[in-house]
Amino acid sequence: MAAVRGTIAFRNLKPPVSDETLQVLDSFGFHTATPVQASTIPLLSTYKDVAVDAATGSGKTLAFLVPMVEILRRLTDPLKAFQVGAVIVSPTRELASQIYHVLGPFLTTLRGVQAMLLVGGTDVTAEVAKLKQTGANVLIGTPGRLYDIMERVTALDFKNLEVLILDEADRLLDMGFQRQLTAILGHLPKQRRTGLFSATQTEAVVELARAGLRNPVRVEVRTQAKAQAADTESFQSKTPSGLTLQYLICEGDEKPSQLVHFLCQHRQNKIILYFMTCACVDYWAIMLPQLESLSGLQAVALHGKMKQAAREKALAMFSGMTAGLLVCTDVAARGLDIPGVDWIIQYDPPQDPNVFVHRVGRTARMGQSGDALVFLLPKEDAYVEFLRIRKVPIEERPKCSSVPNIVSVLRGAAAKDRDIMEKGLRAFVSYIRAYKEHHCTFIFKWKQLEAGLAAMGFGLLQLPSMPELKRNVLSIAGFQPAKGIDVSSIAFKEKAREKQRQKNLANKPPRQPREPEPDRAPKKERKETAEKRRLHQKVEDDEEMNREYRLLKKLKKGTLSESEYEQVMSMPDMQLVEPSSNVDEVQDSTHLNGRGSDSKLSKRFARSTSRSQSKFKNRSVASTSKKRQA
Incomplete structure (x- = not known):
């Protein structure tokens, strides 16, 4: 990791900066390099990949523009119209535009080198037409537009690319440009110099550095500030x-x-x-x-x-x-x-x-x-x-x-x-x-x-x-509604807008009254627990068995004929009139309907009785088992 403190004149940097570049720096009023510039310019100029972590406002833009211009200046074979020598990727249109305008005076010292700004919000068709006609050697733009241009303009030649700059790399990743960055890197040759610049080093930035840089030198520049309160350590x-x-x-x-x-x-x-x-x-x-x-x-x-x-x-x-x-x-x-x-x-x-x-x-x-x-x-x-x-x-x-x-x-x-x-x-x-x-x-x-x-x-x-x-998720305490003001009657000061508003109100169809919703059972009644459902089912089963058992007893005693029994069993909801409690009206079971013992009815009665007793017994055993488990 390279660390530089203090300042040094641009003229004293090694390798030396060209006179043409120094003249542009002098015209800007920049004579002394900041720490990040003093450490980064020599590294990039000598074809090393760099990952720069420096405080905002430390001069990172010149830290990559100066070495980029110097590398393009030293090319033995001048770039042709459609050969791209450098690409600068920026997260926002404003920052890309600023870099483009700062680079302009430096490019005037390079014969035949043209730059183009590629950002969203402009006519992409016009940009594509211009690139197909004149080409460009330096592309500066946002990830989405750069990727779009690379896909549309196949005439651009990236085989001779010398420098790739990823400015505000953490912001590029935070804004969701991972896919576009990966696609852009796929268009570029691996034999290039790459500079990754950021004010904050996140895990995503580190991963990007591993994927896009080869053996990078990390440059970290921080300013010294005084500690707070009683702590005097810097x-x-x-x-x-x-x-x-x-x-x-x-x-x-x-x-x-x-x-x-x-x-x-x-x-x-x-x-x-x-x-x-x-x-x-x-x-x-x-x-x-x-x-x-x-x-x-x-x-x-x-x-x-x-x-x-x-x-x-x-x-x-x-x-x-x-x-x-x-x-x-x-x-x-x-x-x-x-x-x-x-x-x-x-x-x-x-x-x-x-x-x-x-x-x-x-x-x-x-x-x-x-x-x-x-x-x-x-x-x-x-x-x-x-x-x-x-x-x-x-x-x-x-x-x-x-x-x-x-x-x-x-x-x-x-x-x-x-x-x-x-x-x-x-x-x-x-x-x-x-x-x-x-x-x-x-x-x-x-x-x-x-x-x-x-x-x-x-x-x-x-x-x-x-x-x-x-839903009372947030507190509205402290708010006082304005009294005596009908907000629906507040007009626009701009007469044209108010006229249009009144027209819209006049054409607005009358609001139809909402039909009342059908009554619904309360939520607690609609949604019974599984335990309650099982309990209700058990009660219904018990009532059904008891009803069947009583009918068979009446059939056995002769108070109910077999045809009446069959009719009642086929209609579960049919109500029976209870028989008289007078003992004289009850016939002996051996003389049912004036006949002797009916084996068919006896067998049916025995089966029903056995089935009812078996169900009661099984439920009793299950209930006892649950109590033991509890």
């Missing part, structure tokens, strides 16, 4: 050394007020605000700038459900700001190098704890300083110790007690505009369901979530109809 931190981390504990209905108070204090800063879901981003991105205390705030939304063009526009807009707010999901948590970010705010902790260090890594990059704040509910305070165990130092930020009540403002805005009301409802529902997907369920206990307070924090006027609330 430890290896997974966060940048210039980063200050804080946490703030408050209830769900207090979070909006604390957030707005913080944003008011830092209006001149460039801030990234993270939420768990796309619906939450849509709600807060439109709601925050409408608050009077935040008037003039430039807020940009970014999440995975936006179209590719809108995502690129949002990222470019925020990158060009000197102060403003990017409201986003974890789509902007990995690898993006956005200049000048002062604060990272995590309104919701990430579902995957590994993403925490990637979120906060968007600030304090390349040795700069930065700050980060995470909001926690009172029942989530164990997350603080969890972070410290994972070598993420964090301090408490006290809650401000004298802040304006923003919840009433949120509810007032929802009562005036149906768009805000519906966005708030969708955000709340998505938050409740996303909370259930937390990886750390021992800290983020879904059934202990105060849904009522959370609903107040989203400015809801009424609770939505959802199973989690109907």
Whole structure:
């Protein structure tokens, strides 16, 4: 394992970096290599596979772009149009686009080498047509699109591939790209140099390294941070050394007020605000700038459900700001190098704890300083110790007690505009369901979530109809429905949308009354236990035997004729009139129906009596056996 501390000038690296590459680095303002660059560039440049584990914001992008360019520069035979010399795989479109634009100035120093960006959200047919016409030597893209292009464009020649880079490898696996990565590796020659870069080394990453790398050199670079409290020993931190981390504990209905108070204090800063879901981003991105205390705030939304063009526009807009707010999901948590970010705010902790260090890594990059704040509910305070165990130092930020009540403002805005009301409802529902997907369920206990307070924090006027609330799975204590407001009459501020809504309501067929369901027996009566069923069956059998026995006795005594007996036996439900109790009416058995002893009836009586006695005897023995076993 290679470990490098300190810095070294790019000009002093061995083997030496070409003058053309040094000029591009100088134009970027990069004169000194970071530890990860100083250790990785020489290894990749000398044709060694590397598995790099370095803190986010440590300069991993240049750590693989510089040696890749140097390897392509040293080729004795220039690459032809359809010969691919390098492939870079990235988990997200934004990160792939960033790598593509950073690589651009370096490729201008290589004669005839062309790169192409291949990501989802663009017209794949146009990309296929362009590749078939002009080809490309360096492919940069996301796994799904790269695999698709490899299958469609058979003219691309990968036999001369020199370098394969897997950036943010842990994220590639977490997002379910295992099948695509395996297929991509199957298209590439084994005689290549491979670089695997990640901020966290998971078991899946180790397995990928074993499958895709040959005798790799592991490079691990960590920053030194001071220990917390009384402990003065230093430890290896997974966060940048210039980063200050804080946490703030408050209830769900207090979070909006604390957030707005913080944003008011830092209006001149460039801030990234993270939420768990796309619906939450849509709600807060439109709601925050409408608050009077935040008037003039430039807020940009970014999440995975936006179209590719809108995502690129949002990222470019925020990158060009000197102060403003990017409201986003974890789509902007990995690898993006956005200049000048002062604060990272995590309104919701990430579902995957590994993403925490990637979120906060968007600030304090390349040795700069930065700050980060995470909001926690009172029942989530164990997350603080969890972070410290994972070598993420964090301090408490006290809650401000004298802040304006923003919840009433949120509810007032929802009562005036149906768009805000519906966005708030969708955000709340998505938050409740996303909370259930937390990886750390021992800290983020879904059934202990105060849904009522959370609903107040989203400015809801009424609770939505959802199973989690109907069945009392979650607590709705603390929620106060808005009085005197008919939510069905709230209109859209946008006239065109309101007109369409009214049209839809007019065309909506009247609701048919539901037919009453037939009465059903109570569940306890419907479902009898097996023991009760056996008991009922035994009682019925006993009654049947007793009935048959009594009939035979009547037949024997002559109070019942044989034809009557046969008729009664063929109709089990037929009721008999009990014979008179007068002894004079009972005939002697030897003079049945005025005849002598009837052997046929005697035999039938004997068989029935024997059968009844045998059944009673067997049940008595079984009952005694069960008692002994008990």
